Amino acid sequence: METFNNFLGGTAALFGDPIGVLIFFGGVVGGMLFGAIPGVSMLTLAAILLPFTAHLSAEHGIMLFSVIYCTGVYGGAITAILFNIPGAPENAPTAFDGYPMTQAGKAGKAVGAAVMCSAIGGTVSCVIMMFATAPIASWAISAFGPPEIFALVFFGLAVAASVGAKTFWKGWLSIMAGLMIAVVGLDPVGGIERYNFDMPYLAAGIHFIPTILGFFAVSEIFVQAEKKATGAYKAPKLSVDFPTFKELWLHKIAVVRSIIIGFFCGILPGIGATLAAFMGYNEAARWSKDRINFGKGKIEGVISSETANNSATGAAMIPLLALGLPGGALTAMMVGVFQMHDMEPGPLVFINSPDLVWVVFAAMFFANLSILLVGFLEAKTIVNLLRIPFQFLAPMILLLATVGSYAVRGLVIDVVVMFVAGVAGFFLRRSGYSVAGIVLGLILGKIGEQTFAQAMQMLHFEFSGFLNRPIAFGLLIAGAVTIAGSVYGAFFKKPPAPADSESA
Amino acid sequence: MNIKKTLLGAAIAVTAATFTAGTAMAACATDALPGEMEKPDGFPARALSMIVPYGPAGGSGQVAQAMAEAVSELTGVSINRDHKPGGSGTVGMTAYMATPADGYTVLEHIDDASSAHALDSSRPNPAEALIPLVTSQITFSQIYIRTKEDRYTDWPSFVEWVKAQGGKATIANVSKEGSMERVTMKFITDATGMEIQQISFDKGAPRYGALAGGQVDALFEQPGDVRKFLDSGMFKPILTILKERPDAFSDVPSLTDAGLDFDPLFRFRGFYVKAGTPDDRVKWLQWAFQKAYCGEGYQAYNESKFMNLIDSFRDTDGSKELITNTIAQYRDVYKSMGLEVK
Numbered sequence: 001m002e003t004f005n006n007f008l009g010g011t012a013a014l015f016g017d018p019i020g021v022l023i024f025f026g027g028v029v030g031g032m033l034f035g036a037i038p039g040v041s042m043l044t045l046a047a048i049l050l051p052f053t054a055h056l057s058a059e060h061g062i063m064l065f066s067v068i069y070c071t072g073v074y075g076g077a078i079t080a081i082l083f084n085i086p087g088a089p090e091n092a093p094t095a096f097d098g099y100p101m102t103q104a105g106k107a108g109k110a111v112g113a114a115v116m117c118s119a120i121g122g123t124v125s126c127v128i129m130m131f132a133t134a135p136i137a138s139w140a141i142s143a144f145g146p147p148e149i150f151a152l153v154f155f156g157l158a159v160a161a162s163v164g165a166k167t168f169w170k171g172w173l174s175i176m177a178g179l180m181i182a183v184v185g186l187d188p189v190g191g192i193e194r195y196n197f198d199m200p201y202l203a204a205g206i207h208f209i210p211t212i213l214g215f216f217a218v219s220e221i222f223v224q225a226e227k228k229a230t231g232a233y234k235a236p237k238l239s240v241d242f243p244t245f246k247e248l249w250l251h252k253i254a255v256v257r258s259i260i261i262g263f264f265c266g267i268l269p270g271i272g273a274t275l276a277a278f279m280g281y282n283e284a285a286r287w288s289k290d291r292i293n294f295g296k297g298k299i300e301g302v303i304s305s306e307t308a309n310n311s312a313t314g315a316a317m318i319p320l321l322a323l324g325l326p327g328g329a330l331t332a333m334m335v336g337v338f339q340m341h342d343m344e345p346g347p348l349v350f351i352n353s354p355d356l357v358w359v360v361f362a363a364m365f366f367a368n369l370s371i372l373l374v375g376f377l378e379a380k381t382i383v384n385l386l387r388i389p390f391q392f393l394a395p396m397i398l399l400l401a402t403v404g405s406y407a408v409r410g411l412v413i414d415v416v417v418m419f420v421a422g423v424a425g426f427f428l429r430r431s432g433y434s435v436a437g438i439v440l441g442l443i444l445g446k447i448g449e450q451t452f453a454q455a456m457q458m459l460h461f462e463f464s465g466f467l468n469r470p471i472a473f474g475l476l477i478a479g480a481v482t483i484a485g486s487v488y489g490a491f492f493k494k495p496p497a498p499a500d501s502e503s504a
Numbered sequence: 505m506n507i508k509k510t511l512l513g514a515a516i517a518v519t520a521a522t523f524t525a526g527t528a529m530a531a532c533a534t535d536a537l538p539g540e541m542e543k544p545d546g547f548p549a550r551a552l553s554m555i556v557p558y559g560p561a562g563g564s565g566q567v568a569q570a571m572a573e574a575v576s577e578l579t580g581v582s583i584n585r586d587h588k589p590g591g592s593g594t595v596g597m598t599a600y601m602a603t604p605a606d607g608y609t610v611l612e613h614i615d616d617a618s619s620a621h622a623l624d625s626s627r628p629n630p631a632e633a634l635i636p637l638v639t640s641q642i643t644f645s646q647i648y649i650r651t652k653e654d655r656y657t658d659w660p661s662f663v664e665w666v667k668a669q670g671g672k673a674t675i676a677n678v679s680k681e682g683s684m685e686r687v688t689m690k691f692i693t694d695a696t697g698m699e700i701q702q703i704s705f706d707k708g709a710p711r712y713g714a715l716a717g718g719q720v721d722a723l724f725e726q727p728g729d730v731r732k733f734l735d736s737g738m739f740k741p742i743l744t745i746l747k748e749r750p751d752a753f754s755d756v757p758s759l760t761d762a763g764l765d766f767d768p769l770f771r772f773r774g775f776y777v778k779a780g781t782p783d784d785r786v787k788w789l790q791w792a793f794q795k796a797y798c799g800e801g802y803q804a805y806n807e808s809k810f811m812n813l814i815d816s817f818r819d820t821d822g823s824k825e826l827i828t829n830t831i832a833q834y835r836d837v838y839k840s841m842g843l844e845v846k
Contacts, residue, residue: 047587050569141719145717188706189704200595200597205590319709324733332709457702
């Protein structure tokens with residue numbers, strides 16, 4: 001009851017202040033717009049706004065960033081679905097099935113599912129956050145150390161290897177290629193240079209945003225251009241038909257599963273929404289009876305990815321507020337907003353500034369709900385971009401992707417990486433490899449390598465140390481069983497099922 | 505302890521200057537500078553750029569923001585921050601060295617640039633390839649444990665407990681090859697006979713979470729970065745890696761108290777312009793950055809980060825001396841550690 005009263009108090013404070021309402025809706029719209037533009041993400045908007053928050057009250061500043069966080073994570077789904085351009089890495093798995101749905105004339109259903117599930121995932125995690133921030137935060141950091149996070153990544157890779165590739169071997173080779181790219185640059189423990197060929201820029205590693213833009217957006221332009229040149233191109237059918245409640249209800253298990261997965265990934269410091277989205281998608285594919293059609297335009301793929309990444313947003317606020325531990329770049333910037341107002345997130349914030357905490361909780365709750373309203377309005381208009389003929393749309397997408405790649409660090413080499421990935425992606429997709437697997441290997445590889453090195457240091461370089469950590473051991477066993485199952489399926493049960501290589 | 509002897513000469517200068525300058529802080533180190541300075545030939549006629557080789561959310565990103573705002577407030581000239589993270593500062597430094605020496609682009613960097621040059625002389629020497637405008641943060645390190653920890657409660661009991669673990673005890677830090685953290689831990693383990701496994705976390709949040717969650721037994725960090733955990737009572741320092749106890753940590757043993765006879769290494773952050781920049785522009789930038797250091801906003805920021813406990817200020821000459829001594833200090837340590845110094 002006390003929680004409910006606090007929530008009402010936070011809501012009243014939020015909507016009883018006209019400036020607060022203005023900032024709230026500015027954050028909702030700004031987050032969605034910046035989230036939708038590749039490269040120019042919600043982080044860009046947050047970095048621009050950070051100095052200005054000094055002129056806002058602490059409540060308004062923190063609330064603005066919380067709202068941008070919720071809606072920004074959703075915003076990137078629209079371009080992922082319509083143009084195969086994930087606005088941010090956490091929207092990449094949304095493109096796996098969202099874009100094939102667009103090509104099949106079901107863009108409206110995909111966008112509608114993204115809108116609904118982003119709102120559901122975010123709202124539920126927000127409610128959990130309100131009730132149990134402190135105990136969940138303490139449990140998460142005690143139970144999940146580097147060995148557990150590495151085991152989680154291993155499990156994720158084991159599941160992902162079978163998604164989107166034509167054969168078992170091509171699936172694993174795609175993952176391995178991603179892992180290889182991930183090890184370029186300084187090693188995460190000793191700082192030793194690897195595969196940088198004396199190029200200082202490569203010492204920082206291959207950034208995953210230009211890689212994603214290359215493998216997804218640029219290679220897609222090449223694929224469609226080839227079709228156009230050979231006369232095989234068909235413009236995607238425009239559709240603004242949203243999914244019915246009944247259609248979504250059929251996937252209620254996937255929604256609940258993704259909420260749980262997204263939540264757990266979100267509360268782990270330094271992990272966040274990207275791993276959440278990939279893990280949510282992988283698990284949906286793993287448990288689906290129609291697994292073979294994942295990557296070909298299954299609405300369940302969009303649902304699982306978007307539910308999980310938004311579920312991570314509320315969860316990421318838990319370690320931030322309860323312990324002062326930011327889960328990702330945007331929550332780290334929130335620490336900056338706190339500090340500008342002579343405050344520090346952490347246990348004391350609940351004692352010293354309970355009003356601020358509940359305004360933030362209320363703002364995040366309503367920001368997730370507002371995704372429904374503003375998201376539907378936005379989707380009804382943005383879907384019409386598909387009316388633009390390919391010869392005009394393609395250069396616009398290339399321009400957007402180029403700007404997005406350059407904007408990450410202001411380095412031309414990132415643009416070069418994007419085009420190399422685009423060309424490589426074009427040929428790899430023709431050969432039945434999974435570009436989704438490569439991207440997943442790259443993103444999870446960076447997390448996995450670092451946590452593996454840390455785990456080995458913690459376990460004194462003895463693999464048997466995993467036996468003493470039940471969660472890590474359980475996840476490793478689950479990963480091994482998954483690999484064994486896919487080996488059995490590929491070589492003993494039946495011939496590998498063909499997958500549509502262009503869907504990834 | 506031969507390391508100690510070789511370092512003594514270089515380190516004494518750093519340490520002594522750090523403490524003696526403390527008295528100047530009360531009046532602020534740049535009060536003697538004029539309140540205004542005419543722009544040389546209209547420089548700067550447009551906004552300045554500041555390359556920051558780290559992300560916006562970390563300690564370097566925050567100090568870059570605080571200084572950029574302070575300079576803009578003082579001079580009315582905007583500063584656009586351009587974050588180029590990666591490669592422990594290598595990417596940002598390389599990008600900066602490719603910019604023209606016209607004074608329009610400044611660089612923020614930390615002591616990593618000095619230790620990188622010490623290990624590999626082909627990397628730019630910040631005291632020669634660059635002109636330091638101001639060093640605005642100098643800080644020391646501490647070792648922390650959880651406040652609710654009951655296996656050990658202070659430095660002596662911690663040392664005793666670690667020794668009893670036979671190498672199984674762990675400490676979280678940024679233990680990259682040749683880093684300040686790794687070198688300092690070598691000093692400590694050599695002096696105490698402790699054997700402790702260092703776990704490398706390159707980002708702050710997972711590092712602090714590892715101690716808070718009991719994944720590691722201790723944490724190596726600078727006090728400003730963990731202030732919120734100290735204020736909230738989650739962490740407590742058990743050793744200050746300084747010769748003397750600062751007032752704010754008067755109940756925490758120093759190196760001298762703990763019987764550790766080595767000279768501490770410092771973390772420092774500063775702002776630079778490229779060597780070859782016209783002198784009149786350098787003078788204006790020196791004035792702007794040094795004067796901004798004393799601004800109310802920047803001083804408040806430094807205080808919030810415990811950067812007022814020892815003297816955090818160095819002008820151009822002081823910065824060059826700090827960097828040169830630091831490079832010599834690291835180079836000697838690396839050689840004694842058997843690392844290949846190029």
